[in-house]
Structures are given as structure tokens and as C-alpha cells.
Amino acid sequence: MPTPVDFSLNHLLIFAREPVLGRVKTRLAADIGPEAALAVYRELLGLTAAAVAAAQVPATVWLAEAPASAAQATQPRPEWPGLPWRVQPVAESLGERMQHAFAEAFAAGAARVVIIGTDCPGLTPELLHAAFEALQHHEVVVGPADDGGYYLLGLRELQPALFANKNWSTASVLPDTLADTTRLGLRVAQLPVLHDVDSGRDLATWRNL
Template sequence: MSAVAWLAPHALPLCLRMPSPPNHPNHLLIFAREPVLGRVKTRLAAGIGAEAALAVYHELLTLTAAAVAGAQVPATVWLAEAPTPLADPTRPRPEWPGLPWRVQPAANSLGARMAHAFAEAFAGGAARVVIIGTDCPGLSADLLQQAFAQLHTHELVLGPANDGGYYLLGMNKLHPALFEHKDWSTATVLPATLADAARLGLRVAQLLTLHDVDSAQDLATWRGR
């Protein structure tokens, strides 16, 4: 990731730009995809088929949206791709009632896109920013509230996933190094992030370890519980 890639505004048509979030000490970022057949949960689809994977994704979106609503924290949804057909950016997406949405910048890595979203939230006046995805059925409003509470006494909060990644990351100041030189979607992400935090001297809080649903085996494990 380039050192400044996350700082540059992404080249979106004006009709896809949303106003900056209102000033608030806490802000939640949600990285998501629009639920479209063949464009979501591709690893899961390889094991159970695209239609079944889409149904699971709808279920995960519903669980995530419920956790976000219960946390009662201002939030912005960052879609991986622009909706098709072109959607009215002044209206919330149906999966995320009441929430503003943006489109992630065309950056080369997930880390660059996350850093960009954090930078915009801090620039909009937030003092504590947390990011989540939509793969973790165990995410709850209580865990989101815990994350923001931990940022009063820690510089970094992480929600470890049992696959070696994380389902949540929060900061009270942007640390670009946490998003650089990572092999995203591998078991090295969490330990590499913790190593960066130690090198930077950050106080780290870790939440409960949860289970992501990315593959057919993950789905079977979740259903088995």
C-alpha cells in the first residue's frame, strides 16, 4: 500500500458521494457488499452454491444490522462496489435502514480501503472509530459498545476471529502502519497487527474471540452450534 493512497479522495461520481458524518465522539464503519447473486461469499459459494451462499449472506447482514442498531452508535456503510443500477445516495440501502452509505475507494488492498474509511471518520470529527465486516454471526451490540468503551483507555481494540484474522478493529487515532504489509484473508493478519501495535507502543484491548463464516466448513461449524 502506498503511504498516501488512503489520504486521497476516491474518484466517485458526485451522485455517489455522501455528506460527512455529523460530529460525534464515536463512529462505526461497516464494510459490506450489496447482496447480489454471484458477487458475495464466493468462497462459501464454491462449497454450497451461489444461491445458498447469497441466502447465508442475507442472514449475516440481518444479524450484523441488528447488532449495529442495538449499539446505538452513528455508523456509515462502505460498500465494496457501487450498486447496480445506480442508486440514489441520499436514501439508505434497504439492508441498512437509516444508515448513510459510501463506496469504498478503488485501492489495491483491503488495508488501503480501511485506512481511507478511518481517515474520513476522524476528519469528520470522530474521536473513536471502529470498523467491522459482515462475516461474524456472533457480533453483538454489547461487543460493539465494549469496543468503544475500551478506546477510552486503549489506543487499539481488536476482536479476534478464530481463523487468525479479526472481525473488529478500533482506534482513537489513525495508525496507517496497522494496514500496511498484511496478507489479508490469511491467518497472519491478527498476529501481524499485534506485532505492529507492540512496535508502535500501543495499548491493546482484545474482545471475545468469535467465529467468521467464510467457507462451507465455517458454515457447518456455525450451524452445529
């Protein structure tokens, strides 16, 4: 049987955006319009938040940008009840922002850190638990997305190479990441492949699953 997970040593990072018209799902909005894209994003946020709440893992939400008003800047985010939130640092790449979030979690004492976004409707609390369990015996865990990226990445210690020299939001992200893990001699566990929703075609696929 699997060794019981000490959740006090686990930490989940959630990269998300505020559900604001015109600022979310821009690729999807190009296909279906900004209002419809915002509605889809709210749906994805709800699914992700429900999975996180059910998993009961300590978590921090990292927003892509600060809330619009100064009054909101000190308030809990209604989409993420009970969770602390931060604003992602200004950086040139998604990789740099993720590395920063991982570094903060490890510096705060976490032993196993997992990051997710809000694009994957198939994410479940069971998958989140499986990711942290995998990190007991592997240095890296990855949740492959069917578009060539990943919906989840987990580490036992900071690995800067995994966040560098990537063409983010392309089909090369996962293979390049796995190539780095091989080069570094890291043991990798892979979760089931899931479907991300980024475009109109992705949305149609999800609705037909």
C-alpha cells in the same frame, strides 16, 4: 465502574457488499453454490444490521462497490435502514480501503472509530459498546476471529502501519497486526474470540454452535 462513553465522539464503520448473486461470499459459494451463499450472506447481513441498530452508535456503511443501477445510487440501502452509505475507494488492498474509511471518520471529528465487516454472526451490541469503552484507555481494540483474522478493529487515531504489509484473508492478519502494535508501543484491548463465516466448513461450525 467504567467511565460513561460519549457516543457523540464514536463512529462505527461497516464494510459490506450489496446482496447480489455471484458477488458475495465467493469462497462459500465454491462449497455450497452461489444461491445458497447469497442466502447465508443475507442472514449475516441481517444479524449485523440488528446488532448495529441495537447499539445505537453513529455509523457509516462502506459498500465494496456501487449499486448496480443509477437509480439505486441515490437511495437508502434497504439492508441498512437509516444509515448513510459510501462506496469504498478503488484500491489495491483491503487495508488501503480501511485506512481511507478511518481517515475520513477522524477528519470528520470522531475520537474513537471502530470498523466491522458482515462475516461474524456472534457480533452483539454489547461487544460494540465494549469496543468503544476499551478505546477510552487503549489506543487499539481488536476483536480476534478464530481463523487468525479479526472481526473488529478500533482506533483512537489513524495508525497506517496496521493497514500495511498484511496478507489479507489469511491466518497471519491478527498476529501481524498485534506485532505492529507492540512495535509502536500501543496499548491494545482484546475482545472475545468469535467465529467468522467464510467457507463451507465455517458455515457448518456456525450451524453446530
